Each structure stands twice: as structure tokens, then as C-alpha cells.
Amino acid sequence: MVLGVGGGIAAYKVCELLRRLTESGHRVRVVPTAEALRFVGEPTWAALSGQPVATGVWDGVHEVPHVRIGQEADLVFVAPATANIMARAAAGLADDLLTNTLLTARCPVVFAPAMHTEMWEHPATQANVATLRSRGAVVLDPAVGRLTGADTGRGRLPEPSELFEAARLVLRRGAAAPDLAGRRVVVSAGGTREAVDPVRFLGNHSSGKQGYALARTAAARGADVTLVAANVSLPDPAGVRVVRAGSAVELAEAMEAERVGADVIVMSAAVADFRPVASAASKIKKSPGATPAPIELAENPDILAGLVASRDAEGLAQTVVGFAAETDDVIANGRAKLARKGCDLLVVNQVGGGRAFGTEDNQAVILGSDGSAVDVPTGPKEDLADRVWDLVLPRLG
Numbered sequence: 001m002v003l004g005v006g007g008g009i010a011a012y013k014v015c016e017l018l019r020r021l022t023e024s025g026h027r028v029r030v031v032p033t034a035e036a037l038r039f040v041g042e043p044t045w046a047a048l049s050g051q052p053v054a055t056g057v058w059d060g061v062h063e064v065p066h067v068r069i070g071q072e073a074d075l076v077f078v079a080p081a082t083a084n085i086m087a088r089a090a091a092g093l094a095d096d097l098l099t100n101t102l103l104t105a106r107c108p109v110v111f112a113p114a115m116h117t118e119m120w121e122h123p124a125t126q127a128n129v130a131t132l133r134s135r136g137a138v139v140l141d142p143a144v145g146r147l148t149g150a151d152t153g154r155g156r157l158p159e160p161s162e163l164f165e166a167a168r169l170v171l172r173r174g175a176a177a178p179d180l181a182g183r184r185v186v187v188s189a190g191g192t193r194e195a196v197d198p199v200r201f202l203g204n205h206s207s208g209k210q211g212y213a214l215a216r217t218a219a220a221r222g223a224d225v226t227l228v229a230a231n232v233s234l235p236d237p238a239g240v241r242v243v244r245a246g247s248a249v250e251l252a253e254a255m256e257a258e259r260v261g262a263d264v265i266v267m268s269a270a271v272a273d274f275r276p277v278a279s280a281a282s283k284i285k286k287s288p289g290a291t292p293a294p295i296e297l298a299e300n301p302d303i304l305a306g307l308v309a310s311r312d313a314e315g316l317a318q319t320v321v322g323f324a325a326e327t328d329d330v331i332a333n334g335r336a337k338l339a340r341k342g343c344d345l346l347v348v349n350q351v352g353g354g355r356a357f358g359t360e361d362n363q364a365v366i367l368g369s370d371g372s373a374v375d376v377p378t379g380p381k382e383d384l385a386d387r388v389w390d391l392v393l394p395r396l397g
């Protein structure tokens with residue numbers, strides 16, 4: 001693969017990305033811009049990649065590198081993608097080795113932008129991003145957080161571990177085009193917590209890994225992804241907007257706000273069906289010998305059924321996917337649940353006995369409202385995620 005490096009301070013984080021890529025067996029050719037070398041020098045890129053490094057088209061001309069590097073690549077990944085490099089790429093300029101490479105590459109191209117918020121939000125940058133996306137590139141939205149200097153906002157380069165995941169997920173799709181480009185996807189993940197008192201809650205074992213795999217794979221397929229995370233301690237996936245929720249009621253509110261304009265909604269969060277009627281204001285104490293007070297419960301809203309009802313009432317072309325964790329009669333319970341919830345697809349997991357919760361692998365049957373059933377054998381959670389997106393695609397308007 002080609003790792004294009006733009007002239008931004010975040011270039012230092014890309015050294016770590018390069019290290020991860022080479023350690024996992026990828027052959028990486030680093031093509032920095034001249035400005036990138038002001039932040040991280042040529043010896044660093046050459047030593048970490050084990051390959052020669054050039055910025056211009058006049059080095060090693062007999063090997064025609066300005067054409068060959070792009071032609072031979074399986075992936076071109078540009079990080080940090082500055083406003084300048086994206087403007088040059090959008091305009092089709094070919095004034096250094098990286099822009100030449102971008103013009104000759106026919107493989108997937110990913111830009112991971114990093115810049116100050118004002119530069120990211122500027123209409124010129126947004127127009128360039130839209131142009132690059134319309135031509136089939138994946139442009140990962142920058143993360144929100146601390147920027148260089150004292151300011152905070154959108155424009156931060158995602159963490160190297162998550163950039164690595166993004167590169168890996170695009171690479172595993174081979175030459176496939178980003179088929180969710182232009183689609184807005186909302187995924188809920190994790191498990192809700194219902195407060196009993198200031199220190200205790202009713203919750204569940206959901207780790208959020210399946211929901212995060214759905215968000216990561218959708219971003220790698222070019223979607224505009226919002227992840228509504230309930231009590232998940234995983235790192236934010238690159239290119240994904242993360243919204244946090246704690247309880248079922250908070251999750252319902254977040255989903256109600258995010259459903260607007262969504263093409264696809266996936267409810268992979270494990271929602272508590274009940275919450276304590278009242279959360280004690282102070283920590284509940286035990287009295288020796290006394291019977292503990294019962295916890296009175298109230299039913300939580302069914303978020304998935306509510307999303308389907310809103311969609312139908314408003315006549316929206318929206319595909320809604322539910323999840324179901326079942327311990328017994330998996331298919332029969334799944335079919336009944338699909339009908340009850342009214343969603344288009346229901347991903348049914350068998351849980352219990354150490355299956356699914358917190359593990360890296362998952363196995364499921366994906367039931368369709370059209371009567372279809374697709375078996376997904378045990379494999380990484382991102383395999384199941386990609387199967388979900390494969391089945392969502394033909395259902396999109």
C-alpha cells in the first residue's frame with residue numbers, strides 16, 4: 001500500500017500507523033509531501049517502512065515512480081490529509097509524487113483529514129471533500145478533540161490504532177467500491193444502565209463490540225456514520241461521529257434526534273426493558289438482619305418499535321435493523337420478534353454459555369421481513385457486520 005503523508009503536525013501520529021501496518025505484514029511505500037518532511041524527516045519514514053522515500057517526481061526517474069507507485073498499490077491511504085492536499089487532489093493537480101500517485105491509482109483511496117476546525121468547515125474544504133467522495137474516495141470525518149495549541153474541536157486525526165483498523169477494513173474488501181457512499185447510517189451499541197441509586201445500576205453484559213464493528217465497516221464502505229454508544233469503553237472508530245447515552249430513556253432521546261435524515265438505523269444496543277421507578281437520591285444502605293426493600297420497576301420505551309412506527313407514520317424510505325439475543329428457540333423467537341417490532345432485518349444471536357458477549361467472534365441468523373434467513377457462521381464481528389450491510393444495500397431506496 002501507499003501511505004501518503006500531508007504536511008500537518010499530525011504526521012507524527014502516522015509513524016505509529018506505519019509501524020502497525022508493517023508489523024502486520026503490509027508492504028508500505030511512504031510518499032510524503034515536501035511539507036510533511038518539515039514535521040517528520042525522510043529517515044524516519046524510510047527506516048519504519050524499509051523502503052526508499054521520495055517527495056518529487058525527479059528521483060529514480062528510470063523506474064517511472066510517478067506512474068508505477070500508484071498503479072501497483074492495493075490501497076492509497078493519505079494521513080494526515082491536509083486541506084491543501086485534498087484541494088490539490090480534488091483539482092487533479094500533479095505537482096509532486098503524491099498527487100501523481102493519486103491520479104494513477106485505480107485502487108481504493110482513503111483520506112484521513114486533520115486540520116483546524118475552521119479549515120475543515122470552510123466551504124472550499126467541504127466542496128473538495130464532496131468532490132473526492134463523489135469520485136469514489138473514502139474521506140473519514142476527522143475526530144473531535146484537542147487540536148494543536150489550546151483549542152478543541154473537530155479536526156483531530158483519529159488515533160493510529162483506529163486508522164489501522166480503517167485501512168485494514170478497506171483492504172479486506174479488495175477493489176470493491178465504497179457502496180455505502182452518500183448514505184447516512186445510525187448504529188446504537190452497548191448496553192443501557194438504569195440507575196438504582198447514585199452508585200448502582202441494572203445493566204447487561206453487552207460490550208458494544210458488534211455495534212462498533214457495524215460502525216467501522218460502514219465507514220470503510222463510505223457511509224456517513226453516527227454511533228450512539230451506551231456505556232462502551234472502546235476507542236472511537238475513525239471517521240465515525242460518536243454520541244453517548246447512559247439509560248434507555250437517554251438512548252431513546254438520542255435515537256429520536258439521530259433518526260432524522262438516516263437511510264439506515266441499526267439497533268444493536270442491548271436495551272434494558274425495565275428501569276427502577278425511582279432512583280434513590282443517596283446510596284441505599286443495608287440494615288443488618290432486615291429484608292432488602294424490593295425495587296419497583298417501570299417498563300422502558302421500545303426504541304426499535306418506536307423508530308419503525310415513526311418511519312411508517314412519516315412514510316420514510318428508511319431501512320431499520322434490529323438485533324435479538326435469544327437463549328432458546330432462536331429462530332421461532334426471532335421470527336416472532338421480527339413481526340412484533342416491524343423492522344426489515346433482525347440479526348438473531350444465540351447467547352448464553354459464553355457466546356457473543358464480549359467475545360471477538362459472533363455467529364447469527366439474519367431474518368428478513370420477506371421471510372428470508374441468512375446463516376452467518378462463527379467469525380469476526382466485522383464479518384457479521386459486512387453481511388448486515390450486504391443485506392441492507394438492496395433494501396435501500
Ligand code: CTP
Nearest residue numbers: 267269271273300301302303304322323324325
Ligand atoms: N430494543 C429496544 N428497546 C427496548 C428493548 C429492545 O429498542 N426497550 C431493541 C434492541 O436494541 C434490539 C431489539 O429491540 O434491536 C430486540 O431486543 P430484545 O431485548 O431481544 O427484545 P425485547 O423486545 O426486549 O424482547 P424480550 O422479551 O426477548 O426481552
